[in-house]
Amino acid sequence: MSTKTERYAPWIALPVVAVLAFGLGGWLLGDGGAPQEVRHEHQPHASETIYTCSMHPQIRQDEPGQCPICGMDLIAVETAAREDGMAARVSLSERAKILARIRTVEAHRLGSQGVQRRLLGRVDYDETSLRTVTAWIGGRIERLHVSATGERVKRGQVIATLYSPEVYSSHQDLIQARQQLERLQDGATPSAGRAAEAALDAARDRLRLLGVPAGEVRTMERAVKPSERVRIRTPFGGTVIERLATQGSYVETGTGLYRVADLSTLWVQLDAYESDLSVLEAGQGVVLRVDALPGELFTGRVTFVDPVLDPQTRTARVRIEVKNRDRRLRPGMFVEANVKGDPAAESAGAAPLVVPATAPLFTGRRSVVYVELPDTDAPTYEARVVTLGARMGDLYPVLTGLTEGERIVVHGAFAIDADLQIQGGESMMNEPQPMQGHEH
Numbered sequence: 369m370s371t372k373t374e375r376y377a378p379w380i381a382l383p384v385v386a387v388l389a390f391g392l393g394g395w396l397l398g399d400g401g402a403p404q405e406v407r408h409e410h411q412p413h414a415s416e417t418i419y420t421c422s423m424h425p426q427i428r429q430d431e432p433g434q435c436p437i438c439g440m441d442l443i444a445v446e447t448a449a450r451e452d453g454m455a456a457r458v459s460l461s462e463r464a465k466i467l468a469r470i471r472t473v474e475a476h477r478l479g480s481q482g483v484q485r486r487l488l489g490r491v492d493y494d495e496t497s498l499r500t501v502t503a504w505i506g507g508r509i510e511r512l513h514v515s516a517t518g519e520r521v522k523r524g525q526v527i528a529t530l531y532s533p534e535v536y537s538s539h540q541d542l543i544q545a546r547q548q549l550e551r552l553q554d555g556a557t558p559s560a561g562r563a564a565e566a567a568l569d570a571a572r573d574r575l576r577l578l579g580v581p582a583g584e585v586r587t588m589e590r591a592v593k594p595s596e597r598v599r600i601r602t603p604f605g606g607t608v609i610e611r612l613a614t615q616g617s618y619v620e621t622g623t624g625l626y627r628v629a630d631l632s633t634l635w636v637q638l639d640a641y642e643s644d645l646s647v648l649e650a651g652q653g654v655v656l657r658v659d660a661l662p663g664e665l666f667t668g669r670v671t672f673v674d675p676v677l678d679p680q681t682r683t684a685r686v687r688i689e690v691k692n693r694d695r696r697l698r699p700g701m702f703v704e705a706n707v708k709g710d711p712a713a714e715s716a717g718a719a720p721l722v723v724p725a726t727a728p729l730f731t732g733r734r735s736v737v738y739v740e741l742p743d744t745d746a747p748t749y750e751a752r753v754v755t756l757g758a759r760m761g762d763l764y765p766v767l768t769g770l771t772e773g774e775r776i777v778v779h780g781a782f783a784i785d786a787d788l789q790i791q792g793g794e795s796m797m798n799e800p801q802p803m804q805g806h807e808h
Contacts, residue, residue, distance in 0.1 A: 419444055457741070458787050459748045470747070470780035472740045475770050478722050478763070485647055485761050487686065489638035491658075491701040493609070494689070497630035500612075501602045504579025506620045507532035509613055510597055514626065519608050521628065528600040528613070528625055535578060539594035542571035546589055606630045609699075631695060636668060636688035636703050643758035645684060648673050648707060654688050657704045658697065666690055666697065670707075720757065720765035727778045728756060728764060729785060737770070738777040738784050749777060749784050 419442035421427045421435035433442055460468065507530040514527045521527060545568040552564045575585050580598065588595065606628035613625045636656060640648055648670060656666040668690040677684050688705065690697060728735045735756050738749040754769030770776070777784060 456788075457748055457750045458738075458784050459744070459746045460784075460787075461746060465747045468780045468783040470749075470784070471778055472775040473724065473727075473778050475721055475723050475766065475772055475774050475776055477772060478720050478760075478765075485644050485707040487638040487640055487644065487705045487707060489636050489686075489688075489703050489705060491690075491697050491699050491703060492635045492637045493629045493631075493699050494633045494635050497606065497633065498609075499604050499606065499628045500624045501527060501600070501626040501628060503528070503530065503600060503613075503619045503621065503623045503625055505530065505532050505535060505598065506618075506623075507535070507598070508618050509615050512611075512613065512615045512625075514608055514611070515615075517608050517611055521602050521605055521608060521626075523603065523605040524601050525605075526599045527602050530598050530600060530619070531596055532598050533596075535575070535580070535598045536594050536596045538571065538574045538578060539588050539591070542568070542575060542585075542589055543591060543594060545571045600625065602626070602628065604628065631699075632691070632693055634690050634692045634697055634699065636690055636705065638686040638688060638703075638705055639681065639683040640673075640686045641683055642677065643760075644707075645673065646758060647760075648686055652707065655706045656688070656690065657706075659702050659704075660698075661696060664696075668705075721770060721772055722760070722763040722765050723770070723776055724778045725759065725762050725764055727776050727781065728754065729781055736785070738781050739770070740775040740777065742775075751785075751788060 419429045419432050421438065421440055421442055423440060424435055424437045427435050427437065427442070429442060432444070434440065435442060460470070509528055510531050511529040512527070513525075513529070514521060545564070549561070549564040549568050552560050572585055572589070575588065576582065580588070581601065584599070607630075608626050609629050610627040611625075612627065613619060613623065619625070636654075650670055650673065652670040654668045654670060656668055658664065658666065668688040670686060671689045672685075672687040674685040674687075723737065727737050729737070735754050737752050737754050739752050741748045741750055752769050755767040757765035757767055
């Protein structure tokens with residue numbers, strides 16, 4: 369019996385195989401008999417497992433393997449995924465939120481009051497008031513009547529006495545011409561009198577050409593004997609900021625003796641960065657605070673904005689003119705200036721959306737802020753790439769990426785970003801990249 373069964377076993381198996389083949393072929397070919405494409409659709413899940421490197425969290429794969437950078441084994445991370453496969457949200461417990469000291473504020477529009485730009489600088493001399501007192505004749509300095517810098521001088525004040533052989537000779541000619549005219553007044557012919565008067569006028573002119581004031585020429589004309597010394601007067605008043613000559617030295621005509629400045633008006637030289645230049649223009653009012661005078665405010669006006677940037681510091685010089693009648697401001701003092709920007713000019717008529725300067729995280733050209741999502745079971749924060757404008761004091765205008773009223777993290781953003789980096793998500797350091805590995 370067993371022998372007969374073994375003999376017919378192959379013939380029994382053949383119909384079974386044919387039936388299975390016919391059924392499988394019909395399923396594959398379908399009704400039309402043409403092959404049908406087999407599709408495996410990948411449905412996005414609320415969470416999926418990706419593999420990343422603990423040393424290089426920017427590496428993300430959907431299967432285990434080794435890091436292409438350092439060769440370490442990849443570790444599995446289960447994270448809430450977006451459609452591009454990267455995590456963009458972080459959920460914290462209330463305890464973790466308190467420990468991380470997370471603080472948020474609403475993104476708001478600037479409003480009509482503008483924004484204060486804070487600039488630093490120092491007090492300087494008004495260059496238009498700088499003068500140099502020079503020797504109007506050559507000679508040896510017998511005495512300097514102003515011996516120290518910082519002294520105030522008045523216009524016409526004698527500041528130095530010089531010994532000048534040239535003035536001595538011209539003075540002697542003046543005295544002789546006067547005496548000759550006096551001798552010819554009694555019984556002299558008209559032509560001789562006119563010649564004596566002409567000689568006296570020529571002697572006067574010679575002294576005036578040497579720089580002797582007209583008043584001193586009249587005084588010298590009445591002298592009995594010529595003087596060997598001449599007094600140098602300052603033609604303008606101010607404060608001596610530099611002494612250029614020393615007593616006993618020889619000077620030539622035009623040699624500088626003192627530098628004098630009028631301190632009743634001063635300049636404040638501010639250094640403005642490129643981002644501050646958009647709100648600075650000539651004629652703008654500025655409020656100044658000086659470290660040496662706490663509690664006092666000074667007002668000035670912008671008179672000049674340098675059109676060229678310093679290539680080393682990337683700043684432009686801004687000049688402020690300040691009145692200093694009481695002489696409380698002194699050149700060299702450090703100054704903090706608050707310049708009120710015009711929001712209409714900054715945003716072409718629309719009040720800009722602004723966030724505190726502590727909110728964005730910067731890496732290269734990317735700026736990331738963390739937005740607190742409403743209506744969530746646990747505090748949840750989402751990384752958002754934004755486009756920022758030029759900094760305005762303690763604020764940044766947001767051009768794209770945020771809407772008014774959204775709450776953004778202003779303190780503790782680094783803690784949130786670190787958590788997202790560990791997950792391999794779209795953090796400050798990790799940009800969205802295509803997933804490595806098999807494509808579904």
